[in-house]
Amino acid sequence: MNYSLFFPENVKKALQNDPPGAWMSVLPEGCIRLNSGYPAPNLVPAQQIKAAVGTLIKEEQDLPFHYIGSSHTASLPQQIQKRLESRGINVCEEELLITSGACQGIDLIARSLLDEEAVIAVEAPTYMEALEIFKNYTNHIIDIPVDEYGLNTDQLEEMLEERKQARLPMPRFLYTIPTFHNPTGTTMPLKRRKHMLKLADKYDFLIVEDDAYGELSFYESVTPCKAIDDEGRVLYVGSLSKVIAPGMRIGWIVGAQELISVFDWFKKDLGHPFSHATIAAYLEGNSLEDRLHLLREVYQARCQTMLKALKEYLPAPITWNVPEGGYFIWVKTPGIDTQQLLEQALAIGVAYVPGKYFFLHQKEGIEYLRFSFSYAEEQDMVEGIRRLGELLAPYYN
Amino acid sequence: MNYSLFFPENVKKALQNDPPGAWMSVLPEGCIRLNSGYPAPNLVPAQQIKAAVGTLIKEEQDLPFHYIGSSHTASLPQQIQKRLESRGINVCEEELLITSGACQGIDLIARSLLDEEAVIAVEAPTYMEALEIFKNYTNHIIDIPVDEYGLNTDQLEEMLEERKQARLPMPRFLYTIPTFHNPTGTTMPLKRRKHMLKLADKYDFLIVEDDAYGELSFYESVTPCKAIDDEGRVLYVGSLSKVIAPGMRIGWIVGAQELISVFDWFKKDLGHPFSHATIAAYLEGNSLEDRLHLLREVYQARCQTMLKALKEYLPAPITWNVPEGGYFIWVKTPGIDTQQLLEQALAIGVAYVPGKYFFLHQKEGIEYLRFSFSYAEEQDMVEGIRRLGELLAPYYN
Incomplete structure (x- = not known):
């Protein structure tokens, strides 16, 4: 056939x-x-996760194994909100969606915001899984060079202004990894971050900020773009993969409620009550700091x-x-x-x-x-x- | 904004x-x-799953927590193949994709086979989550009545023949729950199953068989359509949700390799190594029979x-x-x-x-x-x- x-x-x-x-x-x-x-x-933390499973089942028996899960399952968003606060990001629960790692988050954003006509901008180079995901939705991908200070926002501006002059459609969003970039390891200084946000406002596009590595700073902590996003332009994607374990598949998207509810709409794996409860129990019993x-x-x-x-x-x-x-x-x-x-x-x-x-x-x-x-x-x-x-x-x- | x-x-x-x-x-x-x-x-089986986590971490330490997971993670497909064999379904690993429950399976099928122009057929009544999923992709949904013997295949044939006469496009697929139907509890007799398969061949559409309840027979066991699918028309969707626990989010799609590879292509949550390994360890230590x-x-x-x-x-x-x-x-x-x-x-x-x-x-x-x-x-x-x-x-x- x-x-x-x-x-x-x-x-x-x-x-x-x-x-x-x-x-x-x-x-x-x-x-x-x-x-x-x-x-x-x-x-x-294999042993600690094992211990967390023990605590969980002692406290909640079968509950984490049902569709909706347990109070531990339900507490994971709050745990993540707390963690986001420490990064300067204050959100309510409706502005947060837990995903199966950052990848599902990126896919949901693409699924909800892109069709074949949509234009997006990415960094050159960028995270290869994200590139793979975007190519499933559109061929109209523009890449902007990364230099030693991350995304070159002057070149971004040039591209945007050129498109405006030529009456070409603006990108629906720009996907960026501003902090400890994958693969280049570079970090955008605050000045560039502000420039990027200003451009998003001026040329009317969204920013997808991938912050998977953001907490792994060797020196001073770096302010995520989402923390200075006064206009609600930034969709912030995070993950526990790099700081706890990728095999637990815990990530999230943070953004305007109107967008988050749409990503949730298209998320059809129905949540993962047991792994969410396990990680919530782990976070309760162990200091992430x-x-x-x-x-x-x-x-x-x-x-x-x-x-x-x-x-x-x-x-x-x-x-x-x-x-x-x-x-x-x-x-x-x-x-x-x-x-x-x-x-x-x-x-x-x-x-x-x-x-x-x-x-x-x-x-x-x-x-x-x-x-x-x-x-x-x-x-x-x-x-x-x-x-x-x-x-x-x-x-x- | x-x-x-x-x-x-x-x-x-x-x-x-x-x-x-x-x-x-x-x-x-x-x-x-x-x-x-x-x-x-x-x-x-909360206690048994807890014990399985213990065994797993003793044997494999950090391995189940990485992206690719461990040999337990890798053994889950074989465990499921064995289970499928007992239902008369013999497949190789390339014809099987593990999903996060049946829902993600149904969503991946829809994502891969439907666009806004696509026509599909469903049962009336049918599983509400599946309806929700399909409506995200197309408005061209035809419903065929279920009577006390499940889907009425004569009415299915009538619809198909009418569409053929009118030169209307055939459904891309028919979604059916032939065994212990949700919500009606009905089961299609073998004769109807064969009729349905014949129609799929004659009118050239695929069948999505949702078998979430198939093993929960009170009397004799029921042969799934996939077990008599000589032409490769059936995409078989299964799940451990009803027989182990929904909160583990383990399901699967079985079908032609050419289709499975496409579903896999669009699956962007990257697998769930820890829960797969946990369930594999559970299945090794406990008799599913x-x-x-x-x-x-x-x-x-x-x-x-x-x-x-x-x-x-x-x-x-x-x-x-x-x-x-x-x-x-x-x-x-x-x-x-x-x-x-x-x-x-x-x-x-x-x-x-x-x-x-x-x-x-x-x-x-x-x-x-x-x-x-x-x-x-x-x-x-x-x-x-x-x-x-x-x-x-x-x-x-």
């Missing part, structure tokens, strides 16, 4: 894109995973170790950014196609993500790669960079 | 429907819940009790079906608007679901209501029916 006859045109178009997750390599056993945007294994303190220390140390190893082992023409938080270091390898190099890297037991997958126009990312310092142990990390240094040296002789 | 300007036309149209979940009443404290399609509270045996016994007894109470307490003009499995009894209350009656019923502490919510054309359901015998304890159930009998008696004097 030819099932493709059953697919609508917009679905057929979406299926012409790269398949989802195509950027993931199958890793050889024992490979040093400098590719993984995973939290450090020994920092995942203490945990964040620990994470910041560990990741800062890992980042320092990686930076030192890069300096020691990589040939001089290769450069990188110095992040102030998050999980990632973005590396430029002049003259080297990082996708082609990956096979050799895997052969010597080291994995990274080739830069091209983070770009709408993949060729722009050929000479880049993303390292993550979150997952690998420090000694493995150093060994991995050493091996890559050996692999790269001949290219620059 | 007027956010509605940001919504595409198809979203604006969807938002004109009844809001999701509008059929749910807020129940007074202590209300006897004959409305809830929930499993019996004392049958939810034994559990199903117990559930069938308990629900059959509850069903008998409810039927007896209906006979004893409801005035004669009121009639109902006698289900052979599942959760529901469908009641006809001639001359009475069950939506209007609900307020009085709630006032005397009894809840049911008014029939209208199960119909595309809600007025067709005014004189019906759905009782669930799964959730309330037998003595409460009897008391609830007794109270309703008292409430209803004056209407028929």
Whole structure:
């Protein structure tokens, strides 16, 4: 049977894109995973979550297992509201929707705001899963360069003004990761954030702020755009994936009630009462502040170790950014196609993500790669960079 | 700000429907819940799931908490394949997609196969959440009556032939609950199932078979349509919600690999490694067969009790079906608007679901209501029916 006859045109178009997750390599056993945007294994609070499940079932028996869940399930939004407050974001419950990770949040936003005619703007480079999601809805994606201070808002303004002059439609929204950007690790200064918000107002578009890494600051804390969003232009997407565990699939969208209610309308997995209750019980029994303190220390140390190893082992023409938080270091390898190099890297037991997958126009990312310092142990990390240094040296002789 | 300007036309149209979940009443404290399609509270294996979490974390530590999860996470599809085999459905892993409950499965099917032009067919009455989902994608919904033997396939054929003669587009798919139907409790005999499959072939449409209740047979087991689907016309949707616990959000779609890969493409919540691993560990340590045996016994007894109470307490003009499995009894209350009656019923502490919510054309359901015998304890159930009998008696004097 030819099932493709059953697919609508917009679905057929979406299926012409790269398949989802195509950027993931199958890793050889024992490979040093400098590719993984995973939290450090020994920092995942497995025992505490187990204990939380115990408490939960002792207190609430079958309740967390029903469709609607228990009072622990119901308390998760308040826990998240509290956490948002500490980031300067004050919202009521109607302005918050819990999602299955940030990805479902991004998908719901796209599902609700985009059709095939819609224009959106993204950063170049940007989070590859988000790019995949957006391509399912529209082909009209404009990318704006990221420099060492994050999104270049002057270039954003130029694009917007050009479109205005040409009477072209404005983007429906701009998707940005202003804090500890994925993949570049950069952070937009306050001045740029304000500029971006002003542009959203002037040219009438929304901002989707992805703040998955925002709390993992090594130095001072960074104010999210949502905290200074007086006009209600920002849809703020967050997640517990990077600070507790991605496998629990807890994320959220914060925004105007009118928008949140629509995202909720299209959310058809009916909530996840047991995992919500489990995480609520975990958050009640454990200090997230203490945990964040620990994470910041560990990741800062890992980042320092990686930076030192890069300096020691990589040939001089290769450069990188110095992040102030998050999980990632973005590396430029002049003259080297990082996708082609990956096979050799895997052969010597080291994995990274080739830069091209983070770009709408993949060729722009050929000479880049993303390292993550979150997952690998420090000694493995150093060994991995050493091996890559050996692999790269001949290219620059 | 007027956010509605940001919504595409198809979203604006969807938002004109009844809001999701509008059929749910807020129940007074202590209300006897004959409305809830929930499993019996004392049958939810909370302690066993707690134990499974313990085993899981002992064996796999942090692994189930990462994006990809653990070998337990990976084993869930095989567990489900085994379960499907016992229903006569033999599939490879590429023909199976795990979803967050049946609802996400239905939404992914709709997302992948429907656009605003698409025509679909549903049963009248049908599962209200499915109706809600479909209305988000198309307004071209045709409903075909359900009689005491489930979907009336002669009327289905009539509709199809009429459309063919009129050169109208065929439905993209037919959504059906052939076994222990929600809300009517009816089951399609094999002859009708074969007729339906033949029609799918002749008129070239797909069948979405929702089998959420299929294993809860009081007498002999019922063969799903998917088990006799030689042409690959059936998309089979299943769930552990009714046999383990809805709060774990485990469901699946089974179908041709070409279709499954597309549903997977649009599934953007990235899987739920921890809950999948938990349920896999639970299934390894507990016999699902034994559990199903117990559930069938308990629900059959509850069903008998409810039927007896209906006979004893409801005035004669009121009639109902006698289900052979599942959760529901469908009641006809001639001359009475069950939506209007609900307020009085709630006032005397009894809840049911008014029939209208199960119909595309809600007025067709005014004189019906759905009782669930799964959730309330037998003595409460009897008391609830007794109270309703008292409430209803004056209407028929």
